[in-house]
Amino acid sequence: MLRLALKNGLFRPGRTFLTILAVAAILAEILMLEGFLSGTYTQLRQAVIHRGGDLIVGQSGISSFIAARSVLPQRTRAEVEAIPGVAAAHPLTALSLIYEAQGRLSPIIVMVYDDAGGPSSIIAGRAPEGEGEIAIDRSLAERYGLGPGDVMRLAAYDFTVSGVTEGAAALFTPFAFITYDGLIDFFFASDVGADIAAFPLLSFLLVDVAPGADPAQVAAAIDAGVPTADALLPARLAANDENLGREMFGPILNLLLGLSYGIGALAIGLFSFASVRSRRKTLGVLRALGFTTRHLMTGVIAEALGMALLAIPLGIVMAGGLATLIETLSPVYLVQTNDPVGLWRTAIVTVFLAVLGALAPLGTLRRLDPAMAFRG
Amino acid sequence: MFGWTVKELFSAPQQLFASVSAVAxxxxxVLFFDGVFAGESEQIVALIDRTDADVWVMxxxxxxxxxxxxxLADWKIDAVAGVEGVKKVTPILYLxxxxxxxxxxxFSFVVGLEPGDSRAGPWAMAAGAPLPGRGEAIVPDVFASDAGLAIGDPVRIAGRDFAVAGFSADTFSMAxxxxxxxxxxxxxxxxxxxxxSYLLVDAEPGVDAAALAARIMDEVEKVNALTREEFSARDYxxxxxxxxxxxxxxxxxxxxxxxLLTGFIVYSHVTERERELAVMKALGVRDRAIYASLMVQALVIGLLAFALAVAVVSLAVPTTHALVPKISLAVTADSLWRTGVTAVLVSLVAAVVPVRRVLSVDPVSAFHQ
Known part of the structure; x- marks a missing residue:
């Protein structure tokens, strides 16, 4: 039966190719959806991890870096630095602003930093060094055609782009970076200045622990010694944001994946059904020669499995290519199609769908009349 | 030729149904993916649209x-209230x-309301008190149900404990x-x-909202004022x-x-009917007519699939809302147009797939045994 399945596949190479291509496209689409979500979670994690520090101190009770606003009193830095085991505490402020240009509005998160927490990867120009300078993520730079030296008007204040960063975005929102010197200029020169007293000036502290100190113990000491603040290991804070992302996007991902798998089952069923229909006469001959429905069904399943096995690597390659295309055209998105767990899961489901889809022509095979083999 | 096209298309209704379903x-x-963003986009402006203030000041x-x-410094509440044409100013804090x-x-946006002032409060309640008191919170009913909350239960917002006083309706979405x-x-x-954070401004009767917004910006230092329509449009x-x-x-x-799916179907039709095509060619039917027939078949499949997809998504929107209220879906006219045009383009491109196969059919083969 396997040889027959192989011969059938090679008999109509055009159709076989189209079938493999279509199954691969479905697979690629599923991998893209999974990769889109996986990339979103990775960005949420990286937003925290890329800031550096052995500990991140935020407002008491705030367990999210990206989704919640943390406001720390100014004195917190001195209080944290006084805790045994703390080598240094670097301030970091996160501001949500809207960049408006060329008739478009883009939300951005401006990270204000001193000597830690700045851009982790600069691909053009340099990090901001003070007055009026800003480094922006590649997604923002490409969307608005901005590069080092260009003027970027943000909240009625003219920044000069000092550099372009990479991989600085989360929740479809690019990051920009300015220094505290830049923030002060921004506050006083822009329209924000009038209400500066109300503005949150310190969001987080990035803590370096002293050599040999245990970060977890230092975190506990900060929690006990500074009641207005909570200290978390960056990995824990990152996991909190990732889990929040999963809570937000999980239900819709499951819905879209369910739909995609349904399309896959329908499509493979369609291919098997069409394949059997086009070979009714050949299959009638086999039936006349004594092959049972079970034999014929085995052949159809083997054919569907063979196509699925060829489609899986092709689908993975297609998904990888599409992910690269999306990230090139719109770098605010990260599409990770190379997660081994996701790849295995999708491949196994595809094989299962191939078997399921191959059952679609079961009725036609049962009704095959051996006499049709002898008709003209 | 038209008769043949229709006959061929409906010769295997099960296959046609499977084809249309797969393409649908x-x-x-696509409609679902679009619907998620549209649903969120509609929810993002729910507070602005449902509170329906004439002007928003920020x-x-x-x-x-x-x-x-x-x-905004709170002295600006009185400054805005003093502008001619302003009937009422309602401040909110927002984070x-x-x-x-x-x-x-x-994740949630939290609105801080003046005690006892329902102007910017929840517009529909599922249960409990319509406004929060000190130490109380009104949470979305969907979240409450998901977290198994009852009135009086504690919730933690931005690190602080509140008691649930009520469940608001129509205030929940994914983001x-x-x-x-x-x-x-x-x-x-x-x-x-x-x-x-913001001031909701109600205008005196007969006062033009745009003119009032301009007047507020003129008279109050360093504020921005937008009409409800402008503000809503920008957030959307x-x-x-x-x-x-x-x-x-x-x-x-x-x-x-x-x-690919439509192309496969049309290609399959051609490969299954090569002998019929050979006979047609032998009888003088031109390749052009055969292509036109294939294009009609592809177009019918594409449009049927589009119609089925619209029907499925139209049913899925209320069903999803009832079964998985966490997901907000909305189907917009723009999304339907875009997908409809895609369906037509898909059909036209798919009809090209079997062209080589049609060309290779030899009329003489009609006379072979």
Missing amino acids: GAFAL QDGVGNMHMTTSF NAVIEAGGRNW NSITFVTLDDLADTISSVGTV SIAVQMGLDIIWMMTLIGGALAV
Whole structure:
């Protein structure tokens, strides 16, 4: 039966190719959806991890870096630095602003930093060094055609782009970076200045622990010694944001994946059904020669499995290519199609769908009349 | 030729149904993906639209409610109230936070309300008190149900404990839920005493909202004022733009999938009927007529699939809302147009797939045994 399945596949190479291509496209689409979500979670994690520090101190009770606003009193830095085991505490402020240009509005998160927490990867120009300078993520730079030296008007204040960063975005929102010197200029020169007293000036502290100190113990000491603040290991804070992302996007991902798998089952069923229909006469001959429905069904399943096995690597390659295309055209998105767990899961489901889809022509095979083999 | 086209198309109704269903699935996926962003975009402006203030006042340099921060010194409440044509000013404090309850975490926008003033409060209640008191919160009913909350249960907002006083309806979505607390509680939580975020301004009867917004900007130092329509449009635009690129890419992927599926179906029709095509060619039917027939077949499949996808998604929107209320879906006219045009383009491209096969059919083969 396997040889027959192989011969059938090679008999109509055009159709076989189209079938493999279509199954691969479905697979690629599923991998893209999974990769889109996986990339979103990775960005949420990286937003925290890329800031550096052995500990991140935020407002008491705030367990999210990206989704919640943390406001720390100014004195917190001195209080944290006084805790045994703390080598240094670097301030970091996160501001949500809207960049408006060329008739478009883009939300951005401006990270204000001193000597830690700045851009982790600069691909053009340099990090901001003070007055009026800003480094922006590649997604923002490409969307608005901005590069080092260009003027970027943000909240009625003219920044000069000092550099372009990479991989600085989360929740479809690019990051920009300015220094505290830049923030002060921004506050006083822009329209924000009038209400500066109300503005949150310190969001987080990035803590370096002293050599040999245990970060977890230092975190506990900060929690006990500074009641207005909570200290978390960056990995824990990152996991909190990732889990929040999963809570937000999980239900819709499951819905879209369910739909995609349904399309896959329908499509493979369609291919098997069409394949059997086009070979009714050949299959009638086999039936006349004594092959049972079970034999014929085995052949159809083997054919569907063979196509699925060829489609899986092709689908993975297609998904990888599409992910690269999306990230090139719109770098605010990260599409990770190379997660081994996701790849295995999708491949196994595809094989299962191939078997399921191959059952679609079961009725036609049962009704095959051996006499049709002898008709003209 | 038309008769043959119709006959061929409906010769295997099961196959046609499977074909149309598979292609419809690809279109439905695009509509669903688009629907998620549209649903969120509609929810993002729910507070602005449902409270229906004539003018919104915010910090100068700010023109949106979401993904930004606005702080106004509270003396500006009286300054705005003193502008001619202003009937009422309602301040709110506003921030994004994570709500924790029943072991669940959820992202939410938190609105701080003046005590006893329902002007900017929840517009529909599922249960409980319509306004929060000190130390109380009104949470979305969907979140409450998900977290197993009852009236009086504790919730943690921005690290502070509140008691649930009521469940609001129509305030929940994947990324834009709204929770209400008192302005003083929220100010304490974010150490922002003496400031508010936005002012909702109701105009005196007969006062033009745009003129009033302009007057407020003239008379009150460093504020921005927008009519409700402008403010809502800007926030909606933000939400749409955040998903625009990925929606287009998903449309392309779904479209490519539909091309392959439709192409396969039309190609299968050709390979199964090579002898009939040979006879037709032998009888003088031109290749052009055969192509036209294939194109009609592809177009019928594409349009039937599109219609089925629209029907499925139209049914799925209320069903999803009932079964999985966490997901907000909305089907927009723009999305239908885009997918409909994609369906037509898909059909036209798919009809090209079997061209070589048609060309290779030899009329003489009609006379072979």
